[in-house]
Amino acid sequence: MVALFDCLWGLVMNWKLLLVVLWAVPQFAFALNVIKVDGGEDGRQTTGQAEIWHDVENNHNVAEVERRYQQGAFAPLQTAGSTGLKPGAFWSHFLLHNVTEQPLTLELEYVDHQLVALETFVRPGAGGEQYQAIANLSLSDPFDLRPVPHNRFVVPVVIPAGQSVEFMVKFSSHQAGFVFPSLRIWTPERLRENYTRETSVIMFLFGGIFIMSIMSLVEAVATRDKTFLLYSVYALSKIVSWCTILGYTHQFLLKDHFHWNYLSISGALGVFFGIVFAREFLQTRRYAPLVDYVLLFMLGNAVFLLVCAIFNFNKLAVLSITVALLLYPMMSVAGVVRWRQGSADAGVFALAWSLLVFGLVVQALRDLGVVPHSTLNYYWPAFASFVEMLGIMAAMGIRVRRLRLQKNAVKKRYRNHLEESRKALEEQVRLRTRELEMAKLEAEHEARTDPLTGVYNRRSFFIEAGKRLHLALRKQQPMSLLMFDIDFFKSINDTFGHRLGDEALRLFSDTVVANLRDSDVWGRLGGEEFALVLNEDRDGTRRTAQRLREAIGNIGINTSAGELRMTASIGVAYLGQEEDIDMLLNKADDALYRAKHQGRDQIIEYEAGI
Numbered sequence: 001m002v003a004l005f006d007c008l009w010g011l012v013m014n015w016k017l018l019l020v021v022l023w024a025v026p027q028f029a030f031a032l033n034v035i036k037v038d039g040g041e042d043g044r045q046t047t048g049q050a051e052i053w054h055d056v057e058n059n060h061n062v063a064e065v066e067r068r069y070q071q072g073a074f075a076p077l078q079t080a081g082s083t084g085l086k087p088g089a090f091w092s093h094f095l096l097h098n099v100t101e102q103p104l105t106l107e108l109e110y111v112d113h114q115l116v117a118l119e120t121f122v123r124p125g126a127g128g129e130q131y132q133a134i135a136n137l138s139l140s141d142p143f144d145l146r147p148v149p150h151n152r153f154v155v156p157v158v159i160p161a162g163q164s165v166e167f168m169v170k171f172s173s174h175q176a177g178f179v180f181p182s183l184r185i186w187t188p189e190r191l192r193e194n195y196t197r198e199t200s201v202i203m204f205l206f207g208g209i210f211i212m213s214i215m216s217l218v219e220a221v222a223t224r225d226k227t228f229l230l231y232s233v234y235a236l237s238k239i240v241s242w243c244t245i246l247g248y249t250h251q252f253l254l255k256d257h258f259h260w261n262y263l264s265i266s267g268a269l270g271v272f273f274g275i276v277f278a279r280e281f282l283q284t285r286r287y288a289p290l291v292d293y294v295l296l297f298m299l300g301n302a303v304f305l306l307v308c309a310i311f312n313f314n315k316l317a318v319l320s321i322t323v324a325l326l327l328y329p330m331m332s333v334a335g336v337v338r339w340r341q342g343s344a345d346a347g348v349f350a351l352a353w354s355l356l357v358f359g360l361v362v363q364a365l366r367d368l369g370v371v372p373h374s375t376l377n378y379y380w381p382a383f384a385s386f387v388e389m390l391g392i393m394a395a396m397g398i399r400v401r402r403l404r405l406q407k408n409a410v411k412k413r414y415r416n417h418l419e420e421s422r423k424a425l426e427e428q429v430r431l432r433t434r435e436l437e438m439a440k441l442e443a444e445h446e447a448r449t450d451p452l453t454g455v456y457n458r459r460s461f462f463i464e465a466g467k468r469l470h471l472a473l474r475k476q477q478p479m480s481l482l483m484f485d486i487d488f489f490k491s492i493n494d495t496f497g498h499r500l501g502d503e504a505l506r507l508f509s510d511t512v513v514a515n516l517r518d519s520d521v522w523g524r525l526g527g528e529e530f531a532l533v534l535n536e537d538r539d540g541t542r543r544t545a546q547r548l549r550e551a552i553g554n555i556g557i558n559t560s561a562g563e564l565r566m567t568a569s570i571g572v573a574y575l576g577q578e579e580d581i582d583m584l585l586n587k588a589d590d591a592l593y594r595a596k597h598q599g600r601d602q603i604i605e606y607e608a609g610i
Contacts, residue, residue, distance in 0.1 A: 034095040037159060039104050041185040043194060047108065047167070049077035051093040052181050055170075058088040062121045062131045062168055065091050069168075079369025083179040085318065089172040092181045095125050096167065098159040107191050108183040110153040110171075111373050113247050115139075115179065116260050117172035118153040125164025143255040148188075150195055151247030155183070174260060176318055178367040202246065202379075205386040209235050212393050230277040231396065234270075235389055241270035242382050264309035264317050271324055272302040278331050278353075281396070282338045282346055291334045298327050325364060329357050345399040352391020359384025450524040452502055453509035461523025465533045466581045468521060472535065479575040480541040482532040483588040484512070484548075487567045487600040489528040496559055504557060508566060511551050515544075531585065538574060538605075545570050545603045553601070567601035574606070 033050045051074040053065065074093055077083070083090055098104050110118055117138040121131035135155040137146060148154035159165050171179045186194070213235035220228035243249045244266035250258040275298050279285060284292035301323050308317035335350025359381040365371045448460040456464060465481070472479040486508055493501040505528065512530070516522055521533035534541055549570060557564040571592025573584050587606040595604035
C-alpha cells in the first residue's frame with residue numbers, strides 16, 4: 001500500500017510525465033474510431049457511427065462542435081443506422097488512416113437520398129490545427145457545383161501516405177427528416193463502376209415502366225377505356241416520383257433550380273394518381289362503397305400533402321406522409337374485397353400492391369433505424385414499384401381477357417338468337433314496316449303539333465308563318481298576324497286545377513279552328529298564348545278577329561262552381577315592307593299587351609308610336 005502511494009506521489013511530482021499520461025488517454029480513446037484505408041475500398045466499409053452528436057437547433061459551427069466533442073458530447077448511434085425522424089442536424093466524427101506508402105484519393109458517398117445538405121471538414125490526424133471545410137453540398141445548389149457528378153452526395157478526399165486525416169461531417173435534413181450519419185468509402189474507379197451498375201438497373205426499371213405506360217396509352221386510345229389511360233398516367237407519375245426521390249431529376253433535368261420540396265411533391269402526385277387508378281380499376285365506388293370512403297380520404301390526404309409541400313408546411317407534410325404510409329395497405333384490402341366478390345383481376349392487383357406495401361414497410365423500418373441500411377432495402381421500394389406495375393398490368397390483362405370472353409359469349413348467344421328468330425323476323429318485318437310508316441307519320445305529326453291542342457307548336461308555327469310571310473312579300477299580298485291570350489287563365493288553373501285548365505285550352509283551340517279556313521296558320525306559342533296568320537286585308541282581318549272573339553266568348557265549361565265562361569284578348573299586326581315574322585310577332589304582342597291593359601276581351605291593332 002505504501003509502495004502504491006509512493007508511485008502516485010512520484011507521478012504528481014513529475015509534472016512532465018503527468019502531462020504525457022493526460023495527453024495519451026484521449027488519444028487512445030480517439031484512436032478507437034480510426035478507419036484504416038489501403039486503396040482497395042469498394043463501398044463495403046463505411047465511416048462508422050461510433051461518434052455522433054445531435055445538433056437539435058442546427059446552429060453550431062465546426063469550432064463549437066469540436067468543443068462539444070472535447071467535452072464528450074459525441075456518442076455511438078443507438079439505432080441500426082438511421083437517426084429516425086428528428087429535427088436539426090447530426091455531426092459525425094471519425095479518422096481515416098492511410099496504411100500504404102502512397103497518397104490515397106478516395107470518395108466518400110452518402111448512403112441515402114433524403115439528405116438536404118452535407119458539410120465536410122478535415123484536419124491532420126495529429127490534432128491541434130483548425131478544421132478546414134472541403135465540401136458544402138446542398139440539394140438547392142446547382143448540380144454542376146458538385147465535385148463528383150453523382151445522384152447522391154459524394155465528397156472527394158486525399159489521405160497522405162502513412163498519415164491520418166480527422167473528419168467532422170455535418171448531415172442536415174432541414175427542419176425534420178431521416179438521417180443516416182454514415183459515408184461509404186470508395187476508390188474513384190470503383191464508385192464509378194458501382195454508379196454505372198446501379199443507374200443501369202434503375203434505368204432498366206424506369207424503361208420497363210415507361211414501356212408499360214405507352215402500351216397502356218395505346219390501348220386506351222384503341223379501346224376508349226379510361227382505366228388504361230389512368231394506368232398510363234400513374235406509371236408516368238411513378239417514373240417522375242422515383243427519379244426525383246433517387247436524385248436523377250436534379251442530376252439530369254432540374255440542374256439549377258432544384259428544391260428539396262420536389263421530393264414530397266412528386267411523392268404526393270404518385271400517391272394521388274395511384275389512388276385514382278385503383279378506384280377506377282377496382283370500381284370500389286360501385287361494389288365496395290365503405291372501402292371507397294377510405295380511398296377518398298387517402299385521395300384528400302394526397303392533395304393535402306401536395307399543398308403542404310408546395311407552401312412549405314413541413315410539419316404538416318410529415319404528418320400527411322405518415323398518414324399516407326399507414327393507410328397504404330388499404331389499397332391491398334380493397335383488392336382483396338373485390339377478389340372475394342368474384343373479381344380475379346382484383347386478386348392479382350391486391351398481390352401486386354402488397355409487394356409495394358412490403359417495400360414501403362421495409363423502407364420505413366430502415367428510415368426509423370429498426371433495420372440497417374443496405375443496397376437491397378434502399379432499392380427495394382423502387383424495385384417493388386416495378387413489380388407492382390407488372391402485376392397491375394397482368395391484372396389488367398386478366399380483366400381484358402374476362403371482358404373479351406364475356407363479349408364473345410354475348411355475341412354467340414346473340415347469333416344463336418338471330419338464327420332462331422330469322423324466319424319469325426321475316427314475317428314481322430312486313431308488319432313492322434307498316435307500323436313504322438304509321439309511326440313515322442305520327443312522329444312527324446307530333447314533332448309539328450302541340451301535344452295538348454293538336455295544333456302547330458311554336459317551332460312549326462314559325463316555319464309555316466315564315467313561308468306565308470315570304471310568299472306575301474314576293475306577291476305583294478296582304479297578311480296579318482293575330483296573337484291571342486286567354487283572359488285570367490291563371491285563375492282557372494289556381495281555382496279548378498290544371499286538368500280543367502288543359503280542358504279549357506283544348507276547347508279554346510278547337511273553337512278557333514272551327515272558325516278558320518284551311519289556308520290559315522294557327523298555332524300555340526306557349527302557355528295560354530296562341531297566334532294566327534291570315535292572308536286578309538285589314539277589313540277581312542277585323543271581321544275574322546271579331547268573329548273569333550265572339551265564338552270564344554260562347555265557350556262554356558261546367559265546373560263545381562257553375563258554368564265557366566272564357567274570353568280572350570287579341571293583338572293584331574299587319575304586314576308592311578321588309579318585315580320578318582319576329583318583327584310582326586313583336587308588333588302583335590305589343591297590341592295584345594295594350595288589349596289586356598285596357599280591360600281584356602277586346603281586339604287592339606298595332607299602331608306605331610303607341
